[in-house]
Amino acid sequence: MFRIRKIYDDTSVANRHAITQVQAIIQQQFPTARREDMEKLPLQLHDPVKYKYRSVLFVADDTAGNVKGFALMLHMADINVTYLELISAAPRKNGGGIGSLLYERIREESAKLKVNGLFFECSIDEDRVADPATLKNNQLRMKFYERYGVYPVCNNAYDTPVKPGDKDLYYLMYDALDTGAPLRLPLAQAVVRAILERKYHGIVPKEQVEEVVESFRDDPAILRAPRYKAKPAAVHKHEKTAIALVVNEGHAIHHVSDKGYLESPIRLPQILKEISRTGLFERVEPRKTPAALLRRIHDPEYLSFLHDVCKQLPVDKSIYPSVFPGRNRYRKSTDVEVQIGCFCTDTTTPLNRNAYLAASGAVDCAVTAAEMLLEDYDLSYALVRPPGHHAEWSKFGGFCYFNSTAAAAEYLSDYGRIAVLDIDFHHGNGTQDIFYERPDILTVSIHGDPSYAYPFFTGNAAETGKGEGKGFNMNLPLPEDCSVELYQKTLAKALKRIATFKPDYLVIALGLDTAKRDPTGSWNLVAKDFHRNGTLIGAMELPILIVQEGGYRTQTLGTNARCFFEGLHQARKKDAAS
Incomplete structure (x- = not known):
């Protein structure tokens, strides 16, 4: 093959x-x-x-x-x-x-x-x-x-x-x-x-x-007559016009039924039902991601800890961090429920028996979707949960355990320059943390200002990268009452920065929690606005991978996703026709 x-x-x-x-x-x-x-x-x-x-x-x-x-x-x-x-x-x-x-x-x-x-x-x-x-x-x-x-x-x-x-x-x-x-x-x-x-x-x-x-004088030029009894080639189209779709089918094993926990299994079926109506997608089965790739984006100690803790927890139990050691992280406790504070950023993201398995499945899907950009597809979509963009090098949080978006970007970085655009309502602190000192991966995030929005302590405009990565991280924080016009003006600014970087591949961390009445956000984007966002992004003449992140208002989640992809695909068709 x-x-x-x-x-x-x-x-x-x-x-x-x-x-x-x-x-x-x-x-x-x-x-x-x-x-x-x-x-x-x-x-x-x-x-x-x-x-x-x-x-x-x-x-x-x-x-x-x-x-x-x-x-x-x-x-x-x-x-x-x-x-x-x-x-x-x-x-x-x-x-x-x-x-x-x-x-x-x-x-x-x-x-x-x-x-x-x-x-x-x-x-x-x-x-x-x-x-x-x-x-x-x-x-x-x-x-x-x-x-x-x-x-x-x-x-x-x-x-x-x-x-x-x-x-x-x-x-x-x-x-x-x-x-x-x-x-x-x-x-x-x-x-x-x-x-x-x-x-x-x-x-x-x-x-x-x-x-x-x-010596060329014929107008038009004369071509030599056929000399061989050559059967006409059965020409096949190799570049796919469909969007490769990789779905984390095993996501439902991670189901936290605790009151107020919004990252529920219903999110994926709602999206899948609506996007399937478009006829734009072609299903691809996920492939297993080598463990070595995860170790390139996450601390091996962190990976081992998550694996071991999740494996030993009872099926019906979720544990939440309550104590955070700060600078004394390496003074280990024998109590697992105390230990998890060493590797977590908040008190709202639990560990349970299936968190590791579901998050691993999400990474498999995201990396498989990235591989599709090397195998004739121009657009691909990893429909996954749990989300991943809040997972840092050595910490989980924000419903995220492994950073699927970062895993896909890291995989593609072997084949060229990568731009990651995070359009979730919340800052992609994990992706920023993982690539903060990298000049080959540009990270851009449009999100609610950390003065009022999770994760609160990252996402300021002054955070532009460190060392060799200085200038390759761009944060575009927006106000709590951000208008649609301001949002799309900011999106255009982000895409302009990406264009100047001249990446070979674009990875989109797609958050649908920018929608009107989303329980975790404060903005008012509706279906037509998601369509416009897709159109603006689709106009970028780049292979594009979309990895699903947040979005929690299930009443409009599927419709907004469908409109985004319709806009994305229409922009590509328009470019091809022009």
């Missing part, structure tokens, strides 16, 4: 590991490739100005990060075309349709960019190739492209040697991306000039560039 994911830069460990493997594949599969071309791969991914094109690397890899194949696409925005520079399966990995899947993803990406065509080179398949084995491989490659209705551009000097005796000769191929659009002469000449001057800079002499460009 493998997935195909996009790599825009080499800033993360996983991306650098993938790029190193791609370079090894190039060295093995293209022995005549210049060393400098392999070495420039990481540079061209993050310096489009220098190379005069934006590079996007697609890798087919498994969950362990083993690369099975790759395709490198260049987007030349100034002439509005894409160019497939390289595509290859790893040695001994040329089965399983990897080449087809990679090429189809390149075509999809090109179509999404609304370019005037996809271009690439293909080795000549005529008797000028002396070696029979090479000729056969070239013919098979051409037959592959004919299956997609892609043919060489005829009547030009593109397939002539740069130097006398050169044996690596190529046709220029044109893929109209199923539009049937003819290749007009001005575009053909512009494309040829761009390829020769940018990709072959310093290799093809200026005089030869002009000669090859001028």
Whole structure:
């Protein structure tokens, strides 16, 4: 099994590991490739100005990060075309349709960019190739492209040697991306000039560039007639338009029936019932999260404590902290009900036998939903409880035990820069605490001012990060009587800050407790306002993961969630159509 994911830069460990493997594949599969071309791969991914094109690397890899194949696409925005520079399966990995899947993803990406065509080179398949084995491989490659209705551009000097005796000769191929659009002469000449001057800079002499460009004279260009009996490819759409939905089905085991405890199991069915009406979602089964990931966001001692205490509690008993040791946390008591104050921030979040299990299930769902952004989905939603954004590095509180939002962000941080936007009514103190010294994960929170709203002691605008993370935490506290207009103006400000950070993925901690009459909040957002919020967020041209946090007014909870996702999805459809 493998997935195909996009790599825009080499800033993360996983991306650098993938790029190193791609370079090894190039060295093995293209022995005549210049060393400098392999070495420039990481540079061209993050310096489009220098190379005069934006590079996007697609890798087919498994969950362990083993690369099975790759395709490198260049987007030349100034002439509005894409160019497939390289595509290859790893040695001994040329089965399983990897080449087809990679090429189809390149075509999809090109179509999404609304370019005037996809271009690439293909080795000549005529008797000028002396070696029979090479000729056969070239013919098979051409037959592959004919299956997609892609043919060489005829009547030009593109397939002539740069130097006398050169044996690596190529046709220029044109893929109209199923539009049937003819290749007009001005575009053909512009494309040829761009390829020769940018990709072959310093290799093809200026005089030869002009000669090859001028050899293109047909308007529109004439494409070679089919030569092979190639059955048309059954093209599949790989990027999903549905929203991946991962539901914590086992959440109901965590049911605290104590009077006044608002985080009840009914919350999830209410949301699920309403969003299911939209037809926007595709269910995905959760996968187990490695324990090592939890240890990256939570203190191992804290994890062990929660596991052991919850396991030993009776089924029908919940215990609440009542004593908080402060600086003397490490002077341990033998009384479990006293000990829990070492790891908690309030007196309203109990531990019981199933708290650990339910919270673990929520993390599994959130991380699985994050994985979906690497597996063809552009939007995903982890519908989970208990919530998680108040869970800090070594403390639980605010109905939260494990920080599912932070776990998902931490997982994605292996694949690029992450922005977390918390739109729960309450400050995401746990997420802030976990990432406060990190420059690779931007945390932004819109919430009730801590002068009146839980958790009271965090969430001020002056809290902007620490050390390397200075400037990468943004708090936007709002007044108790915040108007809808002020809220959405603040949301626009948050999204602007996120845009300047230029993340690869956006994680939304979705609180629906900003709703009118929510028992834990004081604001007055209604269904149309949640729709507008979804529209504003959906307009961000980023893969987006939504993790469910708070929201406790069950009468409107489902409707508000449905409206948010309808707005989110409509914004994406609008962007795709424009």
